[in-house]
Amino acid sequence: MYRYIGNKTKLLPYIIEKVEGIVPRGATICDLMAGTGVVSYALSEKGYKMISSDIMTYTKCHLVSNLLIDEPPRFSNAGFEGYESIINYLNNLEPFEGYFYKEFSPDGKPENGCEPRKYFSSENAKKIDAIRNQINNWIFNNQIDEKEEMLLKHTLIMAVNDVANISGTYGYFLAELKNNAREPIMLEPITFNQVQPQNNRVIQGFAEEIAADIKADLCYIDPPYMKRQYAANYHILETIARGDFPEAIGKSGLRDWWDQHSKLCTKTKGLDSLKRIIENMQCDNFVISYSEDGLFSLEQLSELFNNYGTVNVQYIDYSRFRSNNSKLSKKLKEYIIYLRRY
Numbered sequence: 001m002y003r004y005i006g007n008k009t010k011l012l013p014y015i016i017e018k019v020e021g022i023v024p025r026g027a028t029i030c031d032l033m034a035g036t037g038v039v040s041y042a043l044s045e046k047g048y049k050m051i052s053s054d055i056m057t058y059t060k061c062h063l064v065s066n067l068l069i070d071e072p073p074r075f076s077n078a079g080f081e082g083y084e085s086i087i088n089y090l091n092n093l094e095p096f097e098g099y100f101y102k103e104f105s106p107d108g109k110p111e112n113g114c115e116p117r118k119y120f121s122s123e124n125a126k127k128i129d130a131i132r133n134q135i136n137n138w139i140f141n142n143q144i145d146e147k148e149e150m151l152l153k154h155t156l157i158m159a160v161n162d163v164a165n166i167s168g169t170y171g172y173f174l175a176e177l178k179n180n181a182r183e184p185i186m187l188e189p190i191t192f193n194q195v196q197p198q199n200n201r202v203i204q205g206f207a208e209e210i211a212a213d214i215k216a217d218l219c220y221i222d223p224p225y226m227k228r229q230y231a232a233n234y235h236i237l238e239t240i241a242r243g244d245f246p247e248a249i250g251k252s253g254l255r256d257w258w259d260q261h262s263k264l265c266t267k268t269k270g271l272d273s274l275k276r277i278i279e280n281m282q283c284d285n286f287v288i289s290y291s292e293d294g295l296f297s298l299e300q301l302s303e304l305f306n307n308y309g310t311v312n313v314q315y316i317d318y319s320r321f322r323s324n325n326s327k328l329s330k331k332l333k334e335y336i337i338y339l340r341r342y
């Protein structure tokens with residue numbers, strides 16, 4: 001997938017092994033904070049039935065595209081003969097000076113009077129405007145269904161990540177356009193996973209709120225470890241996924257993200273959120289990923305989980321996610337905690 005805070009690509013073998021040791025293939029697994037979805041895709045390909053959720057709209061684009069679609073849609077209502085032909089059409093649209101150009105490019109003039117922001121080259125921002133506009137038109141005219149919309153937005157997000165002028169996240173842009181940002185943006189058709197769409201479900205929502213409605217044999221929880229809010233750090237992807245034109249606030253141009261503020265990123269409310277999730281879910285097995293440098297210590301987590309059942313911890317040496325200019329040390333311990341509820 002792409003660089004995403006807390007992405008579990010490198011830890012997949014450990015997580016899969018852990019899950020396979022607890023429930024057999026064919027069981028229902030909930031990936032409650034699925035992010036890029038890599039854990040869900042790997043488990044789905046192993047034959048597990050997935051319920052995958054997250055609060056962010058862009059993650060829904062990833063999850064729907066990779067869990068609910070196993071072959072390219074035809075896009076016939078929009079007048080195309082398949083996924084590749086619609087991608088080709090989008091790649092060749094006439095660029096125009098719209099919202100992304102104005103708010104996020106060096107030649108733009110942000111509405112709030114701030115200095116131009118350099119998230120994208122001006123040419124790429126104009127292309128993104130043209131593509132967003134076209135997708136919005138197809139939605140407005142009912143020419144694409146929800147899965148097709150999610151797939152086009154997922155494809156656009158993946159291309160946007162390749163040309164973004166950022167250091168790891170969209171929290172801020174770099175002062176000078178780096179080489180990848182100078183390349184022209186190019187949408188590439190994705191390769192579909194070997195999944196059984198009828199076995200999978202995708203939900204968008206706060207884990208604390210949806211937990212009570214979820215029944216699963218095992219719940220994998222990969223919460224945020226730090227105070228960094230995903231909604232703030234990936235605001236541009238959220239705007240692409242929503243297809244809207246929010247006020248771009250301050251120097252960095254963040255959208256108002258308070259509706260997606262996560263309590264799990266706070267020291268005061270994070271543990272209470274985990275407690276609510278474990279108490280409410282219709283599930284007996286919980287596998288939780290956490291990190292040595294997270295907001296909560298292993299002791300705090302164990303103390304909480306011990307109230308509900310038996311707890312077992314696996315320790316893994318891991319190289320951390322670092323933004324390019326981070327001075328933090330590279331090695332740290334990851335935990336895979338297994339809670340078997342009484």
Ligand SMILES: C[S@@+](CC[C@H](N)C(=O)[O-])C[C@H]1O[C@@H](n2cnc3c(N)ncnc32)[C@H](O)[C@@H]1O
Nearest residue numbers: 006007008033034035036055206207222230262
């Ligand atoms: C560590 S990341 C998950 C990474 C994912 N396992 C992967 O490999 O890409 C944590 C995810 O939790 C989501 N999140 C944060 N608070 C949440 C909440 N209260 N309910 C649901 N999802 C939440 C974030 O949007 C983020 O995508």
